[in-house]
Amino acid sequence: MKEKKTTPITIKDLAKELNLSPSTISRALSDHPKISQATKKLVSDKAEQSGFRLNAIASSFRSKKTKSIGIIAPRIDIDFHSRVISGIEDYAYKSGYHVIIFQSKDSYKMEKEILQNLQNMMVEGMIICLAMETKNFDHLKKLIKTKLPVVFYDRTPETFDTNKITINDFESAFNATEHLIKIGCKNIVHIAGNQSTGIFRARLEGYKAALKSYHLPLRDDHIFVTHSLSYQEGLTCAEKILELNPLPDGVFCANDYTAASVVKVLNKRKINVPEQVAIVGFSDYPIAQIIEPSLTTINDRAVQMGEAAAKMLIQHIQDQDFDIIDHQVITLKTELIVRESSTRKA
Amino acid sequence: MKEKKTTPITIKDLAKELNLSPSTISRALSDHPKISQATKKLVSDKAEQSGFRLNAIASSFRSKKTKSIGIIAPRIDIDFHSRVISGIEDYAYKSGYHVIIFQSKDSYKMEKEILQNLQNMMVEGMIICLAMETKNFDHLKKLIKTKLPVVFYDRTPETFDTNKITINDFESAFNATEHLIKIGCKNIVHIAGNQSTGIFRARLEGYKAALKSYHLPLRDDHIFVTHSLSYQEGLTCAEKILELNPLPDGVFCANDYTAASVVKVLNKRKINVPEQVAIVGFSDYPIAQIIEPSLTTINDRAVQMGEAAAKMLIQHIQDQDFDIIDHQVITLKTELIVRESSTRKA
DNA sequence: TTTTGTTAGGCAAATGTTTGCATTAATTAA
């Protein structure tokens, strides 16, 4: 029953068959300039015809180039991350790299463990979004000291300088809040994300700054801090918002899940969105277009963020000129997408 | 400016320092029974203290075990796939494997190309969801002939037998339709997926079978076949449904995006869901809970599908007993989740 | 004492490719 494992054809086999040396085969296969066109054709034809495949492991072993990059994301079944990763994979594939993906599940322990694995695997670079639990950055600093190219996205280290791709969360939040003010809101609530994470602090600050700059009062009971901006937490916040007196006339949420929850609860209570309460979310998740009324939100450029991260990383891997760069920070433009939830009749 | 590249510590270095042979170090590190506890401790302490890391590439090269599995999905920024992949990664990680991910973008050409790459990389197994374009299965048959363990999920080959994990699309669709019938619908429309794909054909058949088994007439103009079940296509279908005379009293959609579109359009036209038209979707995407009214749908077990695929694959990789198995098919139970869009007042 | 067995570890080959350097053949300049 047991079939004999067919041993794969190697470069040596080809060499023997063609009466050439292994080195010539190797060079012909990688289009080396010192090999004649005739020989190259000979080799590639033979390779094709005999079903030869280059052993990538042996090749990596010898050349020290694995053509692989590691990704650590908190999880991949979240719209934002799956889009970033899609962008990374796209760009990487076009550049001849492949991606190895791990989920930290927002655990510090996992993050450290994965980092170890990835280094053993000799990836040529890494793209990382920090786990929420991560407060100690020693493992990351140590990693960077090894000179392995690393790029962080979205949730990035704050206590030291490194390569990052982010959006301007402060400004985006400012714009979102300003938009509410401009359509006439005077009493604006914010549903905030976990304050141990920089981007959510920045969004809160942006909200505050907008109020301040328009001389609107800042009320503590207008800020609702959640743990993970989940749909569930959004529902609870919405209930609490309804108890506020007077009822706010605008809500800026740090993501679209919570914003959608608020819309839903207000709809149920027959409170008109946007006339009575206008709502702005963050991230432009698919639901933003689908819910009724459709949701004004911030396009957070997830796919582009992935592409930019991959591009930056691969430049650092390949380009000599980048050796001189200590670290690089790219901030992507965001865009306020105005939809029904903040469009009041004139 | 250029820092000297610190050469990594190898097994040989450890051997020299401890006056042991490389083979002993290797065995100690992998907990070989023939090495004494004392030596193991010595070695692992020294390894720890000196920052040694085992070169996984060299190890793979020699042992022919890469501990990696390849995934080919149409895309990863779609809820269903990102959840499946999350399930795969989870299970694989626990079992000591890592995953390399590629997106075929539903292109046949890409699929073939990726397959080549993956084989060169010497992954120990592959998990594949077919590209929509793929009609010719030669590349896959050839792959399977190499004895490399492969598991397909969701969109699986139909012209030959192989390892698969699917749900019972026919039965799920039957149940969904039956549910509509049982709440009193007599005039049910189906929004179908691309009919070149087996699972969408099966869903259509399930719909038809349910009508038949309840002696309801089957009308051609009640079936709307879409290209990719997108939100946009859902909107167009919904408009066409409104032109039907009489207006249908139930809609079964092959996914939640189109279902959400229909809900949205009907809401806009002030047609009451579920009283006038009841709606059932498929897949239990996050939006299903968020839209108003919330959507009755089929839980398609995406995460479990990923876990099951990884489990099956890893068994085939590791377990001698599986050599005797030619192919294996697992069909997961689905679940009808009844929500507001099909709950009529008694 | 000799034989047998056991335990812990060493030797050296093997893995498939790449690459610096050497070599050969062919061409050109002198």
Add this chain to the structure above:
DNA sequence: TTAATTAATGCAAACATTTGCCTAACAAAA
């Protein structure tokens, strides 16, 4: 004709680890 140059290819080492087989040392059995 010969030296110098160029083009095309070969040689052999190197990469870090694993593994089949061998051996030394010691203990137990005969």
